Amino acid sequence: MKVNQKAYIAADGATPFEVQEIDGRTVEMFLMNDFENIYNEFTSKARFAVWSSLDGVSYRLFIEKGYYEKLKDLYGKNINTIWLEFWDDCERISSKFTKVYILPITLLAIALYFVGITLIPEAGRNYFVIGIIIVFLIALMILNKMTKGKIANKNVESIEKIKKNLGNNKFEQLLEAQRSYTDEFFGYEEVKDENDEETVADEAKEEIKTEEKK
Numbered sequence: 001m002k003v004n005q006k007a008y009i010a011a012d013g014a015t016p017f018e019v020q021e022i023d024g025r026t027v028e029m030f031l032m033n034d035f036e037n038i039y040n041e042f043t044s045k046a047r048f049a050v051w052s053s054l055d056g057v058s059y060r061l062f063i064e065k066g067y068y069e070k071l072k073d074l075y076g077k078n079i080n081t082i083w084l085e086f087w088d089d090c091e092r093i094s095s096k097f098t099k100v101y102i103l104p105i106t107l108l109a110i111a112l113y114f115v116g117i118t119l120i121p122e123a124g125r126n127y128f129v130i131g132i133i134i135v136f137l138i139a140l141m142i143l144n145k146m147t148k149g150k151i152a153n154k155n156v157e158s159i160e161k162i163k164k165n166l167g168n169n170k171f172e173q174l175l176e177a178q179r180s181y182t183d184e185f186f187g188y189e190e191v192k193d194e195n196d197e198e199t200v201a202d203e204a205k206e207e208i209k210t211e212e213k214k
Contacts (some may be wrong), residue, residue: 001087001094004052007038008060011052016060020077025057027080032062039064046182049075051083056091059084066185070177073170079162086158090151097147102140109136 014035016028032039032050042050048067053059063075073079109132116128163171 001056001091002053003087003090004050005054006052007035007050007062008052008054010035010038011060011062020080022077022081022084025059025084027059027061027084029061029063029075031068032064035062038062043185046186048181048185051087053087056087059087067181070181071174073166074162074174078165082158082161082165086154089154093147093150093154097143101143105136105139105143109133 011028011030014030016030018029020027020029032042032048038050042048042062043064048064050062051059052062061075061080068075112132113129116132117125120128166174
C-alpha cells in the first residue's frame with residue numbers, strides 16, 4: 001500500500017534504529033524526532049506513529065521518541081505483522097474500488113457525454129452535461145464512503161487482533177499510557193496553531209477517541 005510517500009522519502013540515507021523482516025517485507029523504524037518536518041506535521045495532529053511506503057513492500061515507521069519508550073510493545077514484530085496485513089487489505093479494497101467502480105463509471109460518463117453532445121439539441125445540451133457531472137460526483141461520493149467504511153471495518157479487525165495478541169489487560173494498559181502521554185505531551189510542549197492554540201489540544205483528544213474506536 002502506498003502511504004505517506006513524502007515521509008518515506010524523507011528518510012532516504014538515514015539509519016533506522018531497528019529493522020524488521022516480515023514475510024518478505026521490510027519495516028525500517030525511525031525516531032520521528034530526527035526529522036523536523038515529519039515531527040512538526042504529525043505531532044501537531046497527535047499522531048506519534050506514522051507508517052509510510054512507496055511500494056507496499058518496504059515500509060518505514062516513524063515513531064516519536066517518548067511515545068515509543070512508553071508504548072514499545074505496540075511496535076514489536078508480531079504487532080507490526082498485523083498492521084502489514086491491514087495495509088494489504090487497504091490496497092485490495094482501494095484497487096477494487098478503482099477497477100470495479102471508478103473506471104467503469106468514468107467510461108460510462110464519457111460515453112454519455114459524447115452521445116449527449118452528438119444527439120441532444122444545443123438548447124438542452126448544457127443541462128444534460130451538467131446532469132452527467134452531478135450524477136458522476138454523487139456516485140463517487142457514495143462509493144468513496146463505502147470504501148472508507150470497508151477500510152474502517154478492517155481497521156477494527158486489526159485492533160481486535162492486536163488486543164487478542166497482547167491480552168485485554170495489557171491492551172488497556174497501553175491505551176491508558178497512550179492517553180496519558182498525549183495529555184502530557186500537549187501539556188508541556190509549546191504547540192502553535194494559526195487560529196487557536198487550544199485547537200491542537202482538542203484535536204489530540206479527538207484523535208485518541210478515534211484510535212480507541214478503531
